[in-house]
Amino acid sequence: MIIALDAMGGDTAPAVTVRGALEAVESFGLEVVLVGDEDRIRQELGSGRKVSGISIQHSSEVVAMDEPPASALRRKKDSSIRVAVDMVKSGKADAVVSAGNTGAAMATSFFRLGLVQGVGRPGIATVMPGVEKPFILIDVGATVDCKPVHLLQFAVMGNIYAGTVLGRANPRVGLLSIGEEAGKGNELTKESFKLLEDSRLNFAGNVEGKEIFSGTVDVVVCDGFTGNVVLKTAEGLVESLAQMFRQEIAKSMLGKIGYLFLQAGLPDVKKKLDYSEYGGAPLLGINGICIISHGRSTSKAIRNALRVAADSVEKGLKETIRTGIQEAMEEVFVAS
Amino acid sequence: MIIALDAMGGDTAPAVTVRGALEAVESFGLEVVLVGDEDRIRQELGSGRKVSGISIQHSSEVVAMDEPPASALRRKKDSSIRVAVDMVKSGKADAVVSAGNTGAAMATSFFRLGLVQGVGRPGIATVMPGVEKPFILIDVGATVDCKPVHLLQFAVMGNIYAGTVLGRANPRVGLLSIGEEAGKGNELTKESFKLLEDSRLNFAGNVEGKEIFSGTVDVVVCDGFTGNVVLKTAEGLVESLAQMFRQEIAKSMLGKIGYLFLQAGLPDVKKKLDYSEYGGAPLLGINGICIISHGRSTSKAIRNALRVAADSVEKGLKETIRTGIQEAMEEVFVAS
Numbered sequence: 001m002i003i004a005l006d007a008m009g010g011d012t013a014p015a016v017t018v019r020g021a022l023e024a025v026e027s028f029g030l031e032v033v034l035v036g037d038e039d040r041i042r043q044e045l046g047s048g049r050k051v052s053g054i055s056i057q058h059s060s061e062v063v064a065m066d067e068p069p070a071s072a073l074r075r076k077k078d079s080s081i082r083v084a085v086d087m088v089k090s091g092k093a094d095a096v097v098s099a100g101n102t103g104a105a106m107a108t109s110f111f112r113l114g115l116v117q118g119v120g121r122p123g124i125a126t127v128m129p130g131v132e133k134p135f136i137l138i139d140v141g142a143t144v145d146c147k148p149v150h151l152l153q154f155a156v157m158g159n160i161y162a163g164t165v166l167g168r169a170n171p172r173v174g175l176l177s178i179g180e181e182a183g184k185g186n187e188l189t190k191e192s193f194k195l196l197e198d199s200r201l202n203f204a205g206n207v208e209g210k211e212i213f214s215g216t217v218d219v220v221v222c223d224g225f226t227g228n229v230v231l232k233t234a235e236g237l238v239e240s241l242a243q244m245f246r247q248e249i250a251k252s253m254l255g256k257i258g259y260l261f262l263q264a265g266l267p268d269v270k271k272k273l274d275y276s277e278y279g280g281a282p283l284l285g286i287n288g289i290c291i292i293s294h295g296r297s298t299s300k301a302i303r304n305a306l307r308v309a310a311d312s313v314e315k316g317l318k319e320t321i322r323t324g325i326q327e328a329m330e331e332v333f334v335a336s
Numbered sequence: 337m338i339i340a341l342d343a344m345g346g347d348t349a350p351a352v353t354v355r356g357a358l359e360a361v362e363s364f365g366l367e368v369v370l371v372g373d374e375d376r377i378r379q380e381l382g383s384g385r386k387v388s389g390i391s392i393q394h395s396s397e398v399v400a401m402d403e404p405p406a407s408a409l410r411r412k413k414d415s416s417i418r419v420a421v422d423m424v425k426s427g428k429a430d431a432v433v434s435a436g437n438t439g440a441a442m443a444t445s446f447f448r449l450g451l452v453q454g455v456g457r458p459g460i461a462t463v464m465p466g467v468e469k470p471f472i473l474i475d476v477g478a479t480v481d482c483k484p485v486h487l488l489q490f491a492v493m494g495n496i497y498a499g500t501v502l503g504r505a506n507p508r509v510g511l512l513s514i515g516e517e518a519g520k521g522n523e524l525t526k527e528s529f530k531l532l533e534d535s536r537l538n539f540a541g542n543v544e545g546k547e548i549f550s551g552t553v554d555v556v557v558c559d560g561f562t563g564n565v566v567l568k569t570a571e572g573l574v575e576s577l578a579q580m581f582r583q584e585i586a587k588s589m590l591g592k593i594g595y596l597f598l599q600a601g602l603p604d605v606k607k608k609l610d611y612s613e614y615g616g617a618p619l620l621g622i623n624g625i626c627i628i629s630h631g632r633s634t635s636k637a638i639r640n641a642l643r644v645a646a647d648s649v650e651k652g653l654k655e656t657i658r659t660g661i662q663e664a665m666e667e668v669f670v671a672s
Binding site for chain 2: 068130131141144145176178183185186187189208209210211212213214222223224225226228229230231232233234235236237238239240241243244247257258259260
């Protein structure tokens, strides 16, 4: 199995991406193709050194982190993300991983690889931390304006992914809404509720933001706008709470002492909140395995994203999604 | 000034509501009418005791916390929330406060009082904690399916409310979206962006969930579905983080010791996160002052909700909103 890594993607690429690839090769025995500026990649690898499991595919251009995806796609035909995606298209790689410009990675994958047959819109599934166990949130930004059938399809894909990466059997799927009763929500969720209720999924009904972290469901389904807001609000709140605590701690001696003790005693909370454990989020529904990582990814995050990509290939994620979507759409067709 | 309090509304009503009213009368010299079952209210007040500033308006029915608002509105003509709202309608009270069934309080206020002239949809504005200072989030659930003009109106009303209750001069208004650039977002936010940009508001552009708590803007505008999800996700995350910490602390002696020191040193973080400081959220755009409080309100929250109601009346919130909306709509009309 060969994974193409967008070596130039990410805030500190290619230093972090090359290190992540080396760690993945060592830890999981993967074969990784580093796609990007050959000279700079060689520099990071160490001159003249030949590493087993690592190869380089040169590309002359880089999409900047803040570049508009549409223009990147149109103008930079030899960008690292495009060359990496095209390796999947041509069968030279089994999956692609990028920590670069998220919009560009999404758009390139979408336009170069297309969608799995039957899928209407792609969805990004991310693993979120929970008190008891992590859960999947889908979509977090691939499709911001959704129809009910898209939410049904996100549920089907999220359900499959929860089985693949989290190893959950018969995952409980919840619809993110603003009240637990079937009638609560906006037009989109009310219509989506009916489709989910009629599906073969283990549908737990509506779930609210206040309960998603407490482990009531394995998969939380929503449109890409709401999911992205939830993801970023959660990130922002955790950072802001940490900042509030640090400010107060700095003011008081008791606080400082307490903080020292607490830090020593709390490795597990940190681990639960550490996004790099999962490394990346797949763009599901695409006709190929594409894992999108945070621009601030550490080498550990890159390593784990490569592992998630390999897992997804090994477990036949693309084919399972094709079958799952086909079955779900047949049911919708029969019911209507 | 007279405030009508739905004495039967809330998880522990009328015990907490009566106590909150007594505290408000004592602290702020308000006149409060307790609306609800006279016998039960008298019992809470202490038999035979006549309290200056407190009066009772009997009502024979109560809307349960989980009762569908529509049926409550149709069937319970003598419910405490309805009688309280009708006191505002008839001019016997200047404002109404309820910690009861939120949907019923919204629907009753909407149908009995109507909207301020020019307002298309009502919006609930809630005060959220931030690292440096609190901010206003509007709408958090009154109008779940919005048009761009509704978001413009929420911005106008939130702007006015930020001046009224937070004392902010020329508040910075942000549009909640999923990227900072104008072109990022869903159909609703992209269209709303244009209206906000053309308005006289101090518009700061799009804001993301990750920055709202760090104090970049005073008012965050979104549709009621997204706002409610943000509010509940924030609530759920804070509770879940606290639970994660407690679980870990319980496991380790160092953690337990640290926690003791930290608790002593951190009163200000707790205060920042204490929603009862603001007590309640106004249903803005309604032709009357209506403050909605959390079902789990403490007496302190009820007291502060009564203060917010009194502030809103004193500062002419309703009239300021009427003028503000009229001006904003004239600009939209001229521009189009």
